[in-house]
Amino acid sequence: MxxxxxxxxxxxxxxxxxxxxxxxxxxxxxxxxxxxxxxxxxxxxxxxxxxxxxxxxxxxxxxxxxxxxxxxxxxxxxxxxxQYADDRTLREYLKMNFTQLQWTDKLRIAKEIAFGLLFLHNNNIIHKDLHSKNNLIHQKQPKIADFGLSKQINEISMTPNSIVHGIPAYIEPKYFNDHKYKRDNKSDVYSFGVILWEILSGRPPFQSFESIYALTIHIFKGNREKPIEGTPP
Missing domain, CATH: 3.30.200 (Phosphorylase Kinase; domain 1)
Known part of the structure; x- marks a missing residue:
């Protein structure tokens, strides 16, 4: 039974x-x-x-x-x-510590998130909801959390309602055009790219938008945050 x-x-x-x-x-x-x-x-x-x-x-x-x-x-x-993360989320950590962070610190944070994401992908797991609020910081070390939407790659399926899951600023824009588009590891990489921008800027992406609908349309039209001036190659 x-x-x-x-x-x-x-x-x-x-x-x-x-x-x-x-x-x-x-x-x-x-x-x-x-x-x-x-x-x-x-x-x-x-x-x-x-x-x-x-x-x-x-x-x-x-x-x-x-x-x-x-x-x-x-x-x-x-x-x-x-595990309890003593510095809470990446977003909170950047808000509290950004002025003290050097380029080497930002690079280290970015690399460690990339290592965690690569480990997930090497285990055939797609996170599907990666953003700065579910990357936690414990003793200055980033730790990916919140696997609520995560799936094994062979279990991935999309439904018309799946677009509502996640924070629009971090969602791969193809979802806004095709609700049947299947998420894959490249979708996580797009989200990681937005996190990189947040690490470099010290602020959330598209902060001026209060309406989720308006932000979705803005991103769908091809708009992105501008590169941070002075970022080393």
Missing amino acids: TKTPGEWLEKAISDGHINYLEYKKFTDPTEIGSGVDTSIDEKAIKDFINELKLLRKVYYHPNIITFYGITKDSSGYYNIVL
Whole structure:
């Protein structure tokens, strides 16, 4: 008999395939982000399991966030337990430290994100939602996180609604024209290119746009952020 995603998850925990951490052992919890409700929705649990599988496959790389296991909170919701990044997101890190960063620092950050992304691609994983808010910084070291939309390359499929996932400034513009366009590793490279611009400039891309629709049209027409003057070759 085929197991439901919820049953699969419970069995994986009981068999020791997924490390389970008792929620009551955590002290002074502070919420820094949240995802889907995985206590009642089977599709959400299936997506949750997919993220677990991908994290278990790649978490040991120094530029991928470390996965410790899962827990179930007092409300019955599953939570993924990940490494805490002491400098929070790349966007926050740049905002707080940009004036002190040298070109060598910017190059190092860019290279380490590239190493993490290359590792994902070498393991046939496409991130699909790469941006400066899910690249975390821990002790000055970048770590790619948030595998909620990630897929094995052989599992990739596109639906007409897929365009709504992600931050438009980082999405490969081909999606805005063809909703059936399949994401691949080149899509991640486009997102990485936008992250490079953010590392060089110290600010989010297309900051003046308040409307997502207006920004989407702007990018679709071929507009891009201007190169940062003074950037070394």
